[in-house]
Amino acid sequence: xxxxxxxxxxxxxxxxxxxxxxxxxxxxxxxxxxxxxxxxxxxxxxxxxxxxxxxxxxxxxxxxxxxxxxxxxxxxxxxxxxxxxxxxxxxxxxxxxxxxxxxxxxxxxxxxxxxxxxxxxxxxxxxxxxxxxxxx
Numbered sequence: 069x070x071x072x073x074x075x076x077x078x079x080x081x082x083x084x085x086x087x088x089x090x091x092x093x094x095x096x097x098x099x100x101x102x103x104x105x106x107x108x109x110x111x112x113x114x115x116x117x118x119x120x121x122x123x124x125x126x127x128x129x130x131x132x133x134x135x136x137x138x139x140x141x142x143x144x145x146x147x148x149x150x151x152x153x154x155x156x157x158x159x160x161x162x163x164x165x166x167x168x169x170x171x172x173x174x175x176x177x178x179x180x181x182x183x184x185x186x187x188x189x190x191x192x193x194x195x196x197x198x199x200x201x202x203x204x
Contacts, residue, residue, distance in 0.1 A: 069159040072181040122154060125179050
């Protein structure tokens with residue numbers, strides 16, 4: 069799944085100012101700066117803010133962050149287990165119950181503007197063809 073406008077989801081909590089963009093300055097007011105209320109791409113704070121925001125949201129659906137890999141989350145309930153991997157603006161989700169994976173995707177889509185890219189067969193240069201979660 070691909071999250072649209074990933075870095076634009078976070079609100080700025082600190083004071084950030086930037087110079088006016090070329091072509092958007094008003095003659096005689098070139099010394100003015102822009103006070104950011106939301107993040108824009110390429111800000112150092114944007115990635116951290118997105119990660120914090122995602123963590124707060126995903127905890128609300130009973131996912132727990134992995135202690136060793138902070139971009140990996142796990143959800144276990146009765147006979148269902150799911151793993152979610154967050155990589156920049158991509159979400160990889162696997163689970164042992166198809167309906168629950170679908171429900172999780174649907175819930176994520178209510179939280180973020182997303183595009184479901186379907187079943188992953190290639191990711192970051194690695195190929196996969198089904199994963200057996202028996203024994204997890």
